[in-house]
Amino acid sequence: MDLLALADFNLVARHGGFGKAARASGRPKATLSRRVAELEASLDLRLFERGARDLKLTEEGRALHQRTAALLIELHETAAAISSGAERPRGRLRISAPLLLSQTAMGKIAAGFALRYPEVRLEITTEDRVVDMIEEGYDLVIRVNPDADESLVGRAFLHDRLVVIASPKVPRPVAGRASPGVVRGSGGGQSWAVLTSEGRAKIEIEPVLSMSSLIMVRDAVRAGVGAARLPISLVSHDLHDGTLLHWGDVEGSEISLWALYPSRRLLSARVSVFLDYLKQAFPAGTPEELAAYIGR
Template sequence: MDLLALADFNLVARHGGFGKAARASGRPKATLSRRVTELEAALELRLFERGLRNLKLTEEGRALHVRTAALLTELDETAASIASGAEKPRGRLRISAPLLLSQTAMGKIAAGFALKHPDVRLEITTDDRAVDMIEEGYDLVIRVNPEPDEALVGRVFLRDRLVVVASPELIRPVGDAPVPGVVRGAGHRQTWKCTTSAGSATFSIEPVLALSSIIMVRDAVRVGVGAARLPISLVSHDLADGTLLHWGDIEESEVALWALYPSRRLLSARVSAFLDYLKQAFPNGTPDELSAYIGR
């Protein structure tokens, strides 16, 4: 495949037309049109639908643009780094991170990374869904206990666990008596099995509040409306000063945060630098490190 033709195709796709691409790049419009036509002929695909006044990517054209634009950018940046004599991280770095980590720690992580690597344009979006890294143009995603994916590789950089906590004002039930609970998501009755210092305990939870955010759950349980199941990193300060009491650890509730990237691509200097920064921020990856990083 002709890389120059591919670069011209991406230039036109990015600007939405031959005229706009020509004005932005200083390249002749006729040259861009010829290059794209040659690429279409080589691939035996129509990449653009050509109207009288506008130009629109076909489905195949959009797929090619999504998959090749970032690769061409990496080639340019790699060449620039080699020419400058050092593989210095630079360019755009797009990351998708889960909501809770974004609310508690990603602002601080992003700011520290930006100060250390000012040539990297860091963009972080918050999303709990499993984004398609290739289709949506992400360089790295952070996910909690992700399902195995042969297309992705990565590493665990943090671990956490779930605990049952409640305000000291909430009377701990005896026997099978239901416990008023603050839950995330649907407000149906639940059973929480825990390990405690005395062995084990089972709590029958009758939700009094169903909230969509773990931060909301934490804030509500502090008020004393009910017990809650929360990451220990989020409530360790409350447990230390007695604002909340620890009722037990949820059985088999390890939470692992993974940093993932596509296995089909070489690891760029930007992604490597961000992974190194996570390792520096959380050298052992423990809940205590995350709690200390978050602060109050």
């Protein structure tokens, strides 16, 4: 396969048309059109559907663009690094991270990384949904307890667990009586299975507040409105100070945060150094480390 023709195809696919690609790159439109046509002929595939006013990728063209665009960028960056005599991470690094980690730690992580690697342009998007890395152009995603995915590989860099906590103002749970609760999401009465120093127990909860953010849940619990299930890293300082009390560990609530990237792609220098930076920030990956990193 002609790599130059492949690069021209990706240029046109990225800009959505021959004219836009020509203006962005300073290349003749006719040259781009000819190179894409030659690539289609060599593959015996139609890569674009050419309408009167627009240009759309075919299903085969979309698959080729998704699988080769990042590889071409990495080839270019590798060649540039070799020619400069050093493998210095540079270029854009797009990361998708979950909401709670972004609210508590990603700002500090990103700032420290940017100071250490100023030639890397870090872009972090916060969302709890499972993004399509290839389709949406992410280099790395951070996910909580991810399902197995054959197209992704990575490593767990942090661990946490859920605990039931409440303000000293809230009475301790009593069998047969529901305690007021602050929950994430909606729903009626709930029963929380916990492990205490005395063994297994169930806490009946009647939700009095429903929140979409665990930070909001924590703040409401601090105000004494009810009990909640929260990551221990988020409330460890409150538990240490006695401003919140520990009612028990939520049974089977182990949390792992994974940094994932596509397995079919060469690991870029940018992703590699970011993974190393996470390891240096959380060498043991414990809830205590995260709590200390977050601070008060």
